[in-house]
Amino acid sequence: MVAANRVEQTQARATIDTIVTLTQRDMGRVNDLILSMAGSRVELIPEIANHLISSGGKRLRPMLTIASALAHGYEEGDAHVKLAASVEFMHTATLLHDDVVDESDLRRGRRTARTIWGNQASVLVGDYLLGQAFKMMVDVGSMAALAILSDASAVIAEGEVWQLAAAKRMTTSEADYLSVVDAKTAALFAAAAEVGPVIAGKSMREREAMRRYGRSLGISFQLIDDVLDYGGVATDLGKNTGDDFREGKITLPVILAYEAGSDEEKAFWRSAMEEGRNDDLALAKAVDLIDRHGTLKATIDRARAYGAEAYEAAASLPPSLAREALLDVVEFCVARIR
Incomplete structure (x- = not known):
């Protein structure tokens, strides 16, 4: 209950400054390693990799790995740096x-790699980066950490296929959608957090707490992203408002509005999402329907509930600056919408 109240009362002042400061030195090493491992004698590989790596993302996931390791007393070696990279x-x-897969033209306001170098090159460079990731995992020498991250890689791919199969189908249920989010987004958050206690030699109970923290945080993070596409004030969203709608992505606010809608409203959603009739006028109507049925608030409520679960999991850690950093990340996640 305390965790739920804390997340519910979070204001827009929440930031990730604590985790940024805490991990600054180690993240410098992570960034150096990323640049090194993105290199190749094949010029196209570093070109494409650096295009996306330098796009301005917060690198929250590797920071979670660093902070989780520090929260569990990891002090020696560079395993946390390699796993974060x-x-x-x-x-x-x-x-x-x-x-x-999404045929996206922009990411964080910049042209996507596929629009510059083509789909084939983008896919192959993505595969190269996955290969380099596994090389670093093997270098760490922890079979448990390798198992966690390799499992996450398989789950993410499974989620991608699941999403592709359900794309632009208004029959997608809330449960199905959350399962996709669990696989596509939450799996990597969960793995990023869980490897911290693993390399610190902690117990399965502590590992499970961090896995629960990462999973719940990841779901909350994605649900707030869903909300930001249709309303609220976006802070570093990395996309234009309405992008999900224009790309025909069926997210939770849409699913809930469709389920609550009249036959006429359901016909509109099928036309917009399944048949691609999603111009600016259609977007305005979509926003009106979402507002009419209160589905942004319903989605935010769900995000806050998952945020409270993440907060409770991290709050079980011994007091430390790293614990506070992990808790602040939860508050920041929910505070992105106001």
Whole structure:
């Protein structure tokens, strides 16, 4: 209950400054390693990799790995740095593949790699980055960490296929959608957090707490992204408002509005999402229907509930600056909408 109240009362002042400061030195090493491992004698590989790596993302996932390791007393060696870089490469590879599958033209206001170098090159460079990620995991020498991240890689790919199969189908249920989010987004958050206690030699109970933290945070993070596409004030969203709608992505606010809608409203959603009739006038109507049925608030409520679960999991850690950093990330996630 305390965790739920804390997340519910979060204001827009919440930031990730604590985790940024905490991980600054180690993230410098992560960034150096990323640039090194993105190199290749094949010029196209570093060109495409650096295009996305330098696009301005917060690198939240590798910071979670660093902070989780520090929160569990990891002090010696560079395993946390290598695993954090692996996590970022997995994320970057997923973005390259996503943009091809979604036929996206922009990411964070910049042209996607596929529009510059083509779909084939984007997919293959994504595969290269995954290979480099696994090389770094093997270098760490932890079979448990390797198992966690390799499992996450398989789950993410499964989620991609699941999403592709359900794309632009208004019959997608809330449960199905959350399962896709669990696989596509939450799996990497969960793995990024869980490898921290693994390399610190902690118990299965502590590993499970961090896995629960990462999973719940990842779902909350994605649900807030869903909300930001249709309303609220976006802070570093990395896309234009309405992009999900124009690309025909069926997200939770849409699913809930469709389920609550009249037959006429359901026909509109099928026309917009399944048949691609999603111009600016259609977007305005979509926003009106979402507002009429209160589905942004319903989605935010769900995001806050998952955020409270993440907060409770991290709050079980011994007091430390790293624990506070992990808690602040939860508050920041929910505070992105106001």
